[in-house]
Amino acid sequence: MKETHYLTPLLEPRSVGIIGASEREGSLGDVLVRNMLDAGYKGKLFAINPKHESVRGIACYKSVEDVPQRLDLVVIAVRAEKVLAILDACGRAGVKAAILLSAGFSEAGPRGALLERQAVDAAQRHRIRLLGPNCLGIIRPQLGLNATFAHTCAQKGSIGLISQSGALCAAILDWAKPNNVGFSAVVSLGTSSDIDFGDVLEYMISDPRTESIFLYVEGIRDARRFMSALRGAARVKPVLLIKAGRHPEASRAILSHSAAPIGDDAVFDAALRRAGVIRLYNLGQLFAAANALFSHFRPRGNRLAVITNGGGPGIMAADRAADIGIPLSEFTEGTMEKLNAVLPANWSRGNPVDILGDADAERYGKAVKATLEGPNVDGVLVMLTPQGMTNPSAVADALIEIEKTADKPVVACWMGEELVTESRQKFSAAGIPHFRTPEPAVELFSHISAYYRNQKLLMQTPSSLSHLSPPSIESARLVIEMALSERRKKLNEMESKALLAAFRIPIAQTVVARSAAEAMVLAAEIGLPVVMKIDSPSIVHKSDVGGVRLNIRSLVAVRSTYQEILDEVKRVQPDAVINGIAIEPMIQKRNGRELVVGVRRDPVFGPVITFGEGGNLVEANRDVAVALPPLNNYLVKDMIRSTRIYHRLGEFRHLPSIDMTALELVLLRVSEMVCELPWINEMEINPLIVDENGAVAVDASIIVDNVSPTADRYDHMAIHPYPSHLTQTWIVPDGTTVTIRPIKPEDADLEVEFVRNLSSETKYYRFMNTMRELPPAMVARLTQIDYDREMAFVATLEVDGAEKEIGVCRYAVNPDGESCEFAVVVADDWQHRGLARKLMGVLIETARSRGIAYMNGVFLSNNERMLKFVQKLGFVLSNDPEDNTVKLGVLSLQD
Numbered sequence: 001m002k003e004t005h006y007l008t009p010l011l012e013p014r015s016v017g018i019i020g021a022s023e024r025e026g027s028l029g030d031v032l033v034r035n036m037l038d039a040g041y042k043g044k045l046f047a048i049n050p051k052h053e054s055v056r057g058i059a060c061y062k063s064v065e066d067v068p069q070r071l072d073l074v075v076i077a078v079r080a081e082k083v084l085a086i087l088d089a090c091g092r093a094g095v096k097a098a099i100l101l102s103a104g105f106s107e108a109g110p111r112g113a114l115l116e117r118q119a120v121d122a123a124q125r126h127r128i129r130l131l132g133p134n135c136l137g138i139i140r141p142q143l144g145l146n147a148t149f150a151h152t153c154a155q156k157g158s159i160g161l162i163s164q165s166g167a168l169c170a171a172i173l174d175w176a177k178p179n180n181v182g183f184s185a186v187v188s189l190g191t192s193s194d195i196d197f198g199d200v201l202e203y204m205i206s207d208p209r210t211e212s213i214f215l216y217v218e219g220i221r222d223a224r225r226f227m228s229a230l231r232g233a234a235r236v237k238p239v240l241l242i243k244a245g246r247h248p249e250a251s252r253a254i255l256s257h258s259a260a261p262i263g264d265d266a267v268f269d270a271a272l273r274r275a276g277v278i279r280l281y282n283l284g285q286l287f288a289a290a291n292a293l294f295s296h297f298r299p300r301g302n303r304l305a306v307i308t309n310g311g312g313p314g315i316m317a318a319d320r321a322a323d324i325g326i327p328l329s330e331f332t333e334g335t336m337e338k339l340n341a342v343l344p345a346n347w348s349r350g351n352p353v354d355i356l357g358d359a360d361a362e363r364y365g366k367a368v369k370a371t372l373e374g375p376n377v378d379g380v381l382v383m384l385t386p387q388g389m390t391n392p393s394a395v396a397d398a399l400i401e402i403e404k405t406a407d408k409p410v411v412a413c414w415m416g417e418e419l420v421t422e423s424r425q426k427f428s429a430a431g432i433p434h435f436r437t438p439e440p441a442v443e444l445f446s447h448i449s450a451y452y453r454n455q456k457l458l459m460q461t462p463s464s465l466s467h468l469s470p471p472s473i474e475s476a477r478l479v480i481e482m483a484l485s486e487r488r489k490k491l492n493e494m495e496s497k498a499l500l501a502a503f504r505i506p507i508a509q510t511v512v513a514r515s516a517a518e519a520m521v522l523a524a525e526i527g528l529p530v531v532m533k534i535d536s537p538s539i540v541h542k543s544d545v546g547g548v549r550l551n552i553r554s555l556v557a558v559r560s561t562y563q564e565i566l567d568e569v570k571r572v573q574p575d576a577v578i579n580g581i582a583i584e585p586m587i588q589k590r591n592g593r594e595l596v597v598g599v600r601r602d603p604v605f606g607p608v609i610t611f612g613e614g615g616n617l618v619e620a621n622r623d624v625a626v627a628l629p630p631l632n633n634y635l636v637k638d639m640i641r642s643t644r645i646y647h648r649l650g651e652f653r654h655l656p657s658i659d660m661t662a663l664e665l666v667l668l669r670v671s672e673m674v675c676e677l678p679w680i681n682e683m684e685i686n687p688l689i690v691d692e693n694g695a696v697a698v699d700a701s702i703i704v705d706n707v708s709p710t711a712d713r714y715d716h717m718a719i720h721p722y723p724s725h726l727t728q729t730w731i732v733p734d735g736t737t738v739t740i741r742p743i744k745p746e747d748a749d750l751e752v753e754f755v756r757n758l759s760s761e762t763k764y765y766r767f768m769n770t771m772r773e774l775p776p777a778m779v780a781r782l783t784q785i786d787y788d789r790e791m792a793f794v795a796t797l798e799v800d801g802a803e804k805e806i807g808v809c810r811y812a813v814n815p816d817g818e819s820c821e822f823a824v825v826v827a828d829d830w831q832h833r834g835l836a837r838k839l840m841g842v843l844i845e846t847a848r849s850r851g852i853a854y855m856n857g858v859f860l861s862n863n864e865r866m867l868k869f870v871q872k873l874g875f876v877l878s879n880d881p882e883d884n885t886v887k888l889g890v891l892s893l894q895d
Contacts, residue, residue: 006816007195007203011140011185012127013072014043016147017064017095018085020077021047021055028077028101031149032137033058039139039146039153046071070094074136075147080104080112083119083133091126099147100132106191108132109647120193129199135190136166141183142209148188157182158211160204162197164189164218165244168283172214175287184209196221201229205236213266214286215241223605223718224836227275228786231719233277234458235780238451240289242280243268267602270626271718274635276458278451288433288444300408301378302449303329304442305371306352308383309359309390313415314352317381317438326446328352329489335374342366344681357387361394365572368402368410379409379445383438386419396423400430409448413441457635469504471669473676476502480679480704488539489681489703493582496700500675500685503669506662506696508587514580516562520555522583529553529586532561533699534569538576540701543616545572551586558583587689587698591646591655593664594687596624597670601681605718607674611667613645614687630721631671636664651689662695679704679714711851720787726846730838736797738835740842743792743808745784750794752779754766754805759828782810789813795826795835806830809839811855813846819854820847840873847891857889 011873016036022029029049033056036045045065047060053062064074064086070209074095076086090098105116116133131138137148141156150170155177163169166188173186182209187200204210213233220226233239243265259695272279280286304326308314319329328351331339339353343363348354355367362380377836386392392414398838405409410433412427414420426433435441476499483491487584491499497507511526512535513519523530527594534547542548546568549561562581569576596614601607605628612624625642627635640646640663650657666688674680682703689696707716714720725743743751755763755774774782792810796803809824822843826836847855857875859866867877867887875889 005203005206007097007129007199009072010099010131010195011138011187011203012143013097013145013206015046015068015069015071015073015238016041016043016145017048017071017074018055018077019048019064019074020056021049021052021060023052023055028149029055032075032077032101032147035146035148035153037152039141040144040334041146042144043072044069048074064095065089065093067093071096073097073099073147075099075101077101077149080108080115080133083115084122086118087122087126087128090128095128097129098131099135099137099689100130100190100193101135101137101149102123102132103134105133105193106352116191116193123194131187131196132190134166134722136163136169138187138188138245139183139186148186152177154186155180155182157184158209159183160207160210160213161186161215162189162200162204162213163187164192165216166190168216169766171283172286175283179287181287184211192221196225198222198225198229201233205229205233210237212238212240215239217241217243218629220604223271224720224788227271227605227718228443228789230272230275230277231458232786234455235784238278239276240278240280240286240447241272242286243272264602264608264626266624266626267507267605267608267628270608270628271605273450273454274457274628276454278447278454280447284440285443285447288435288440289447300449301325301448302377302453303375303378304381304445304449305331305374306378306381306383307331307364307367307371307477308352308354308385309357309364309387310383310385311348311352311354312349313383313385313413313438314354317383317413317442318352320439321446324443324446326442326449329371329374329377331371331374332376333528335370335376338373339367339372340369357385358389358844359395360389361391361398364395365398365402368399372402372406372408372410375407378449381411381413381438381441381445383413383415383441384420384423385415392416392420393426396426400426400432403430403432409445411435411441411445441826451617458636468665471503471672471676473502476673476677480677483704484679484706488537489705491702491704492535493533493700496683496702497697499673499702500697500700503673505666505669505685506694507700508584508696508698510582510584510628512580512582513562516559519562519581519583520558523552523555523558526583526585528555529588530558530697531584531586532558532565533582533584534565534576535579535582536569536576537579539569539573542699545569545576554713570809583728586700587696589659589689589691589693592656592689592691594644594689595645595660596686597666598624598690599670599674599680599683606716609639609667609670609674611639612643627670627672628719629717630719631668633664633668634673636667639667640664656692659692659694663690666697668696675714675717675721678713680705681705711849711856713833723787723791726793726842728842730795732833732835738806738838739796739803740793740839741796742787743783743785743794743810747794747805748779748783750796750803750805751808753784754827757827758825762825762828785810790820791843793839793842793846795830795839807835807839809843811843811852813852814856818852819856820852821856821858822847823857836869837873844873844891844893853892853894855893857891859887859889861885861887 001319020029021033024030047058047730048064049060050062052060074090076098106113139146139148139154141154146153150173152173154173161183169188204213304321306314306317343355355363363662369520371377384392384395412432414423424434433444479495479498494510497510500507511522513522529551532549533542539545547565551557552561565581596612596613597611599607609627609629610624625639625643627639684701685697687698688696723742730738730740752774789810794805795807796805807826811820811822813820824836824839870889875891877887877889879890880886
């Protein structure tokens with residue numbers, strides 16, 4: 001049975017109605033009809049307008065309800081005020097999808113926003129999926145569908161384009177045709193009142209015509225859905241994205257254009273890295289990346305070799321590589337020997353490889369081959385300037401021949417114009433990306449190689465820290481609840497450190513004195529020397545108001561310092577509420593580095609974790625890495641490496657390397673805090689002092705807020721953490737212990753071995769074929785799941801010290817959000833032992849707890865054993881009206 005995506009009526013319509021069709025030259029209705037006719041739409045086209053009998057030879061109907069058949073799709077090209085009545089008529093006529101081109105909705109102010117809400121309500125009431133408003137429309141070249149008012153159509157191709165800007169779609173289409181770039185689909189979202197990025201991305205994941213995806217994004221409405229769909233798409237197809245509104249001025253313009261929420265650009269960048277997406281910054285880069293995709297670039301890493309016949313251009317390329325963090329390859333001895341053998345004695349003997357101005361095609365070819373074979377080389381930029389003894393076309397021919405069998409990216413930069421025109425034409429015909437200047441060539445390599453790095457980040461699904469001491473989540477919650485019950489959102493230092501301690505983060509113990517005498521007693525108990533700090537909910541940065549004193553070595557000094565701090569703070573900030581003076585031991589780490597770890601809440605993506613250089617200059621340095629939780633060891637290491645201070649954490653001058661494991665553990669524990677404590681709005685550990693012996697949080701500040709309880713304990717996060725709390729054990733009647741836990745990416749080998757050992761009959765009933773091995777793409781799809789929209793449990797045994805999979809069950813939530821599809825399979829030697837029933841019980845309860853109303857299944861009619869099994873579970877069976885070899889089952893979960 002062929003699965004039908006819920007956006008099929010929109011993106012594969014068999015019938016289309018143009019509401020507002022017209023013959024008035026230049027009108028929106030006229031352009032739409034002409035575009036559909038010119039594109040050669042393969043379905044049935046209907047014109048709808050009470051003012052016309054026909055439009056361009058097509059019979060015209062007064063209303064959508066007069067059309068003699070149900071329409072899959074209508075395109076609405078009328079004023080905003082008329083849309084509500086038209087949608088009601090579409091609902092009565094059984095229309096399945098609508099494209100609302102009209103402007104004048106939420107982007108136009110309060111009245112427009114009201115009209116948009118009413119339109120969306122009407123569409124939902126009639127179960128119509130709505131694209132727009134204020135959009136360009138859609139193009140599906142293979143279907144001859146051009147439901148847009150663009151002045152050109154798209155060529156057939158394999159790129160899926162999704163954009164919040166109709167104007168940008170039009171510009172890309174105008175560029176694509178002369179450059180021979182084709183599209184599988186072009187979708188302009190407009191203000192995304194109903195259909196959003198997540199919907200269209202999910203469609204393109206399974207669309208066989210789409211091989212790569214481009215997105216133009218201004219703002220995100222639903223971060224969880226966006227990230228889920230983006231990560232799902234990036235697992236199977238290259239995804240490239242341009243994000244507008246990187247600066248505050250541009251963000252204000254976006255609010256008036258698409259009315260989409262805007263978050264911090266650094267957070268958006270972190271989200272894209274985590275999603276395995278390549279981020280681009282302008283249309284030039286987009287077009288270059290498109291050409292690279294058609295060249296079937298498959299990145300290996302980010303180490304670039306530059307070959308040039310001129311020193312200056314090579315230096316320009318090296319400078320740009322340094323600017324954007326692309327390392328130039330360090331050649332091995334073997335590579336150097338090969339280059340020495342084929343190049344003149346006075347070549348540059350390094351990278352860039354300057355092969356001198358008299359280089360001919362043969363010298364170029366030998367240099368490129370020797371460099372590509374180097375183990376430290378991930379790609380090669382070949383540059384040429386048309387000097388007197390150089391034949392640009394002959395060198396181009398040599399490079400094209402080499403590139404045919406190269407397994408690494410090759411980019412060309414032929415500088416100049418008249419003398420290299422023929423070469424550029426040859427590169428275009430051969431599909432080799434080529435540039436006029438070094439900088440965009442290096443940028444292209446960086447973007448494509450970023451795909452390699454981001455794909456590694458995408459595959460990370462952090463597990464719990466169960467191998468470590470568990471946190472005291474309940475005690476942390478009590479601290480937060482106490483503060484909120486007192487109508488306080490800013491925790492004092494002792495409360496903040498109590499939260500850190502609850503998650504096993506080492507702290508400098510703090511006590512608060514409310515008099516000079518009490519300060520002396522507490523300092524004596526702690527042990528001199530001590531640090532004294534103002535304790536005030538009104539003050540964010542204590543040192544800015546003279547509220548910190550370090551290394552106080554006598555009780556007399558403690559007494560005098562107490563009053564000095566109070567006097568100074570009252571002078572600088574007279575209205576500050578002062579609780580007392582905090583006293584803690586003076587942490588003396590001669591080799592310590594001061595770092596900062598923070599948490600803040602982005603308006604789009606929720607909590608994010610920051611890390612960088614700490615101390616008093618933290619804001620001035622701005623050396624901060626940003627990452628979306630949850631984190632694991634790989635993600636933490638990547639985060640630390642991306643900061644400038646990373647190079648000072650190893651052996652540096654006279655200092656030994658820090659205890660990197662201790663630093664990584666703090667970041668992992670902070671990630672755990674963020675996942676389990678949704679009340680945290682902001683947090684800063686500054687300084688976190690780390691040396692060769694460990695880490696300690698010297699100062700901490702946390703701001704909390706009330707949150708509304710939801711069924712999803714991780715509702716506050718853009719990426720759903722690994723749900724380790726769902727792990728359980730099951731004791732089989734014969735005493736065998738079976739672990740049932742959520743699946744994770746690391747289970748890929750387990751899953752492959754499990755399927756390999758299934759009998760042909762079991763494989764047929766589960767996969768409807770008897771394949772020997774799971775294809776790699778299917779392995780990724782089965783093990784790298786989105787825990788928000790699907791769930792899979794594996795049942796495992798310990799055999800000879802290793803895990804063995806004996807069963808698996810899973811569900812995937814349908815687009816309606818109310819139902820899910822399930823599947824279950826058990827190893828042949830574990831059938832008839834109750835494992836399938838146990839797995840289904842766990843799966844059903846998980847789905848029920850998440851508010852899913854119905855569980856659906858599709859079964860082969862001749863699989864009598866499965867049919868009896870699901871009926872015992874309560875499934876109601878029925879015949880599939882389209883396929884008599886299949887039965888459908890439905891289980892109500894909310895009875």
